[in-house]
Amino acid sequence: xxxxxxxSIIKPNAxxxxxxxxxxxxxxxxxxxxxxxxxxxLTVQQAESFYAVHRGxxxxxxxxxxxxxxxxxxxxxxxxxxxxxxxxxIGATDPAKAEPGTIRRTFAVSIQxxxxxGSDSPENAVRESNFFFSEIExxx
Ligand code: IDP
Ligand code: MG
Numbered sequence: 001x002x003x004x005x006x007x008s009i010i011k012p013n014a015x016x017x018x019x020x021x022x023x024x025x026x027x028x029x030x031x032x033x034x035x036x037x038x039x040x041x042l043t044v045q046q047a048e049s050f051y052a053v054h055r056g057x058x059x060x061x062x063x064x065x066x067x068x069x070x071x072x073x074x075x076x077x078x079x080x081x082x083x084x085x086x087x088x089x090i091g092a093t094d095p096a097k098a099e100p101g102t103i104r105r106t107f108a109v110s111i112q113x114x115x116x117x118g119s120d121s122p123e124n125a126v127r128e129s130n131f132f133f134s135e136i137e138x139x140x
Contacts, residue, residue, distance in 0.1 A: 006082040007128040009117035012070035019107050037075040074132045086118045
């Protein structure tokens with residue numbers, strides 16, 4: 001169930017610097033359909049809960065500060081094998097290690113400010129979508 005869906009965030013650095021349009025264009029050009037989308041500013045509590053798996057890591061506090069520093073765009077994307085295909089399109093966490101042509105290689109400015117989030121499993125895609133979207137906006 002839900003293998004055709006993933007969840008993504010355009011992160012604050014990319015929104016702030018006007019990269020929302022170009023990133024959405026890349027997403028569409030690579031065959032992903034946007035099923036639901038919203039712009040929100042995360043609270044510290046929301047960001048900590050979203051990234052709870054990273055609590056205690058050296059980069060956690062900086063990540064929370066960054067992710068709450070301005071509006072983000074959250075969305076549900078549809079594609080065959082969506083989670084894996086989208087992780088391929090965004091590239092490695094560290095943009096220096098991301099393949100040319102990936103979203104992170106193109107738009108990230110650092111390992112922290114790496115432009116986009118993509119779920120790492122179908123289960124997490126559901127969990128993460130549930131943070132921001134109600135049942136009526138989901139298609140699986
Ligand atoms: P992912 O986003 O590729 O799944 P994760 O390891 O889940 O990568 O890390 C979540 C987010 O935390 C990253 O996208 C990035 O913004 C930030 N992050 C990860 N590792 C580091 C680091 O070593 N330094 C600073 N920020 C990091
Ligand atoms: Mg991750």
